Amino acid sequence: MGVFAAVLLTACTNPNTPAGHEGYVFEKPRIFGAGGYRSTLEGPSNYGVSLWRNQVINIDMRPNTYTENFKILANDDLNISFDFHAVISIKQGTVKEVVESYGGENWYQRYIRETFRTYVRSAVQKYDSRDLKGSREKIAVEVTEKLQSYLGNTPFDIAKVVVGNINYPEIVANAVEKKLAAQQLLSEKETQKQIARKDAEIRVEEAKGIAEAQKIINATLTPNYLQHEAINAQLKMADSPNHTTVYIPVGTNGLPLVKGAR
Structure with missing residues (x-):
């Protein structure tokens, strides 16, 4: 028993x-x-x-991320490496259909993976390599729409498709870095040019100011003014206890001739 x-x-x-x-x-x-x-x-x-x-x-049945790695020839025949991520979930109450019609636990590999990869290749190969990074969103939208149509009558839902990091061949990456460095240098040179232009404008304005001041001074240097200034200078020197210079008012309009004392 x-x-x-x-x-x-x-x-x-x-x-x-x-x-x-x-x-x-x-x-x-x-x-x-x-x-x-x-x-x-x-x-x-x-x-x-x-x-x-x-x-x-x-x-x-929960949403899970499925990542595929690619090396694809772009439209300009450059081999580009990148990742593509698809977030896929399974509709509730469909486990019997998933097991009996879509491969059970291997449903992604058996039913979706190769179709997903085909859609990605088709979308990417439309673009030149230099345009890929700027076209990520367009590529993701195109692949998403195709997958949604493909999976429309199945137990599977596409939540999101995302293009991962795009890696160019080393020779292209180096060329891009050199181009960026050259653009930076040109930007710096343009800034220096603008600074030099402003400095020149300042110097021109300063020269204009000096010329205008000289014009004003020259207009005020009349003979009477000069005679007045000379007389004042003689008076100041006469009052100085240390002066050794003799002024003789025999010049034009009484302006003194200056002679050093012996």
Whole structure:
């Protein structure tokens, strides 16, 4: 009796499904009967202890990111490397269809992967390599729309498609760096040119100011003014205790001739 009970317990199963998954419960074929689908589980849950050989295939229904790596010849025959990411989920309540019609746990590899890669190649090869980075959004939209059409009547939903980092061949990357450096140098030269132009404008304005001041000074240097200034200078020198210069007012209009004292 004990041996029979042990064998009976060994033959029992209790299929269970974790959160975020749906389980496809099936019975393995016995000597009598065909086995096959028994029920669907929505996680977290379990099917219950069964005397039959019931098992479960659990399918993750949550959105997951599927990444594909590419090396594709662009329209200008340059080999470009980049990643493409697709966020895909499975509609609730469709686990039976996924297992029986789309490969079960391998649904992505069997039904979507190669089609996804074909759409990416087709979209990318329309562009020259230099235009790819600026066209990421257009490429992502095109691939998304094609996948949505392809998966329209299936259990699968496309949430988002994203183009990852785009890597050019080393020779192209070096050329781009040199071009950017040259553009930076030209920008600096243009800035220096603008500074030099402003400096020149300032010097012109300063020269204009000096010329105008000289014009004003020259207009005020009349003979009477000069005579007045000379007389004032003589008076100041006469009052100085240290002067050694003699002024003789014999010049034009009484302006003094200056002679050093011996």
